Amino acid sequence: MNTNNVIKLKRKRIKKINPLWIIAGLLAAILIAVLVILVRGGAEGIAETGSVTVDVDYNAVIVRKEKVITSEAFDLADYFAEEGAWVEPDTKIMQIYRRGYSEEQAAALMRKNAEIYDEQLALLGETRDKTIRGYNELTALLEENIAEELMAGSSAGVRRQEAELLDALALRTDYLRENLQETETLRALYSQADALAEVVETQRHVLYSQESGFVSFYFDDYEKALNADKLSTLTSDLVSSVIKGKDGAAWTTAPDTSAYRLVGGDEWYCVFLTGADEALRCVGGRSYSIAAKGHGTYTAVALEPIVSGKKVVNILKVEGAPTELLNTRCIELTVRFDASDICVSKKAIQFENGVPYIELLLSDGKYCIFVNVLSADDKRAVINVREDQDMPIAVGVRYWIP
Numbered sequence: 001m002n003t004n005n006v007i008k009l010k011r012k013r014i015k016k017i018n019p020l021w022i023i024a025g026l027l028a029a030i031l032i033a034v035l036v037i038l039v040r041g042g043a044e045g046i047a048e049t050g051s052v053t054v055d056v057d058y059n060a061v062i063v064r065k066e067k068v069i070t071s072e073a074f075d076l077a078d079y080f081a082e083e084g085a086w087v088e089p090d091t092k093i094m095q096i097y098r099r100g101y102s103e104e105q106a107a108a109l110m111r112k113n114a115e116i117y118d119e120q121l122a123l124l125g126e127t128r129d130k131t132i133r134g135y136n137e138l139t140a141l142l143e144e145n146i147a148e149e150l151m152a153g154s155s156a157g158v159r160r161q162e163a164e165l166l167d168a169l170a171l172r173t174d175y176l177r178e179n180l181q182e183t184e185t186l187r188a189l190y191s192q193a194d195a196l197a198e199v200v201e202t203q204r205h206v207l208y209s210q211e212s213g214f215v216s217f218y219f220d221d222y223e224k225a226l227n228a229d230k231l232s233t234l235t236s237d238l239v240s241s242v243i244k245g246k247d248g249a250a251w252t253t254a255p256d257t258s259a260y261r262l263v264g265g266d267e268w269y270c271v272f273l274t275g276a277d278e279a280l281r282c283v284g285g286r287s288y289s290i291a292a293k294g295h296g297t298y299t300a301v302a303l304e305p306i307v308s309g310k311k312v313v314n315i316l317k318v319e320g321a322p323t324e325l326l327n328t329r330c331i332e333l334t335v336r337f338d339a340s341d342i343c344v345s346k347k348a349i350q351f352e353n354g355v356p357y358i359e360l361l362l363s364d365g366k367y368c369i370f371v372n373v374l375s376a377d378d379k380r381a382v383i384n385v386r387e388d389q390d391m392p393i394a395v396g397v398r399y400w401i402p
Contacts, residue, residue, distance in 0.1 A: 042402040044361060047393055050343025052375040052382045053336065056280065058272035059243045060292075060333035062325050063315075065228040065264030068219075070257045071207060075099050077259070078160035081215045084326055086265065091209045093260055094217075095163055101203040103159070106166060109196040113169035116189045120176045123183070135172035142168060163204070170197065213262035218327045223261060226329075228269065231303065236273055236311035243273075243330055268322035270300065270333055273311045276354035279346060279381055280337060281305050282314040283372040290316060293332040295324045307354035339374030339382040342393050346381045348401045349373060358383070359400035360393065366400060369393060 074096035081093045128136075142165040149157035177190065209215070222242055224230075270290065274281045282288065284304035291297045300316035307313075316335075325331070348358045349371075357370045369391055371383040385393055393399075 042400055045345050045348055045399050045401050047342050047344055047395055047397045047399060049341070049395055050380060050382060051338075051340040052343070052377050052380055053338040054280075054375060054377055055334050055336050058274075058333045058335065060270045060272040060331050061226060061239055061242050062322070062328055062331060063226045063228060063231065063269040063271055064322050064325075065267060066223060067211075067213075067262045068223045069093075069207065069210075069259045069262060071096055071205065071259045073099055073257050074259075075101060076159065078156065078163055079217060080160070081209075081260075083215070083217055084323065085215055086212070087209045087215050087262075088212050089209055093207045093209050093215060095160075095204055095206045096259065098203050098205065105196060105203070106162065106200050109193065109200050110162070110166055110169060112189065112193045112196055113166075113173050116173050116186065116193060117169070117176070119183075119186055119189060120173075120180055123180050123186075124176070131175060132172070135168060135175065138168045139165060139172070166200070207259055209262060211262065213264055214321070214323065214326055216261045216263060216326055219258050219261070220329050222329060223258075226271075228264075228267070231269065231315055232306075234271060234306060234308075234313050234315070236308035236313055239271055239273055239313060240311070263322060263326060265321040266319070268318050268320075268325065269303075270316040270318065270331070272314050272333060272335075274314060276307055276310050276312055277351050278312070279349045279356055279373045280376045281312050281373065282316065282335075283374060286374070288316060289336040289338075290318075291334040292325070293334070295328070295331065312354060337375035341374055341382050341384050342395065343380050343382050344399055345401050346376050346379055348399050349376075349381055349383075350402060356383075358393075359402075360391070361398040361400055367391065 076097040078095040078097075079093075080095070081087055081091060087093065124132075142161055145161045146158055146165065149161055173193065177186075180186070182190075225238060226234075226242065270292070282302035282305055284302055286302050288300050288302060289297065290300050298318045298320075300318045303315040303317060305312045305314050344358060349356050350358065352368075352370075355370055356373050357368050360367045360369055369389055370386045371389075371393075372386055374382045374384060376382065383393070385391070
């Protein structure tokens with residue numbers, strides 16, 4: 001072999017790449033990606049299924065189905081129905097005494113009826129039929145009741161029993177008046193009693209219930225504004241002022257013309273505020289477990305929330321009698337938000353006029369979809385699409401996180 005024809009090949013040396021350059025390249029790529037996100041103003045997320053359960057505390061206002069029964073101005077009143085009692089139509093609730101009422105005139109009428117009875121007995125002799133005996137037993141019982149009220153120091157109790165005694169005496173007088181021959185003496189006494197009775201009757205008035213319900217004699221001046229028939233007109237300013245103001249009720253005051261309340265026994269409402277830019281709020285038609293501190297736990301159904309200024313008025317309806325909350329206006333309320341559905345980043349929730357929405361990233365651009373936030377914690381929000389929207393949100397769809 002001719003070595004002269006042998007071609008000598010030079011071996012090329014492979015240059016080693018510095019690992020620092022690789023790291024620098026990766027960092028540059030990451031930096032570019034971050035800059036792109038910053039320029040675009042957000043990030044992307046992918047919708048998935050998830051569950052969130054949270055308990056949230058609120059200051060809430062109680063609203064009832066109630067009617068305020070008014071009367072002319074009065075100074076005194078006798079209460080025949082017990083506070084919180086359920087009453088049917090035509091139940092005797094209370095007797096009011098109009099301004100200027102004089103107890104002396106009632107006492108004079110009572111004495112006049114006693115004088116008439118003595119005169120009637122003189123004509124009646126020893127005869128006492130069943131009706132007379134019944135009236136006598138009733139008046140004796142009422143006189144004993146008056147003595148007991150006097151011993152107890154209850155002026156209201158004395159006045160109430162005296163009013164009933166006056167009615168019983170009048171009934172006895174009228175019964176004998178119809179069954180005994182009238183004499184000149186009795187005619188004069190009857191005339192005097194009639195004149196006194198007319199004066200007394202113009203100064204007092206008995207109120208009877210017009211319908212069924214729970215009766216209450218407490219008022220807080222919010223009965224008309226915070227009533228079940230005014231729910232659609234509730235404002236955040238009204239709810240806020242109630243929460244910051246009175247938290248209880250006061251017994252009927254004398255100068256007022258409000259006599260008593262009649263509260264419906266089939267439903268009541270809890271009302272609380274959330275921020276208009278706050279994702280978590282009640283969803284109309286959805287059920288919630290709630291706890292009223294110091295009162296009990298209940299199941300409630302949400303009415304459609306009302307966006308009012310920078311707040312949202314949330315309304316929860318509870319079926320059943322409001323016996324525990326008959327005279328309560330403000331409570332500490334805990335609401336449990338528990339939901340499983342489409343789950344997104346809470347940061348993806350945006351607002352337009354207080355209504356939450358998210359932006360979907362579809363092949364032909366961004367689309368705003370208004371949603372209900374069923375539940376949310378610090379990071380995640382469980383949502384569904386509002387009924388007035390025509391585009392569903394499926395698992396795997398991309399959405400924008402501002």
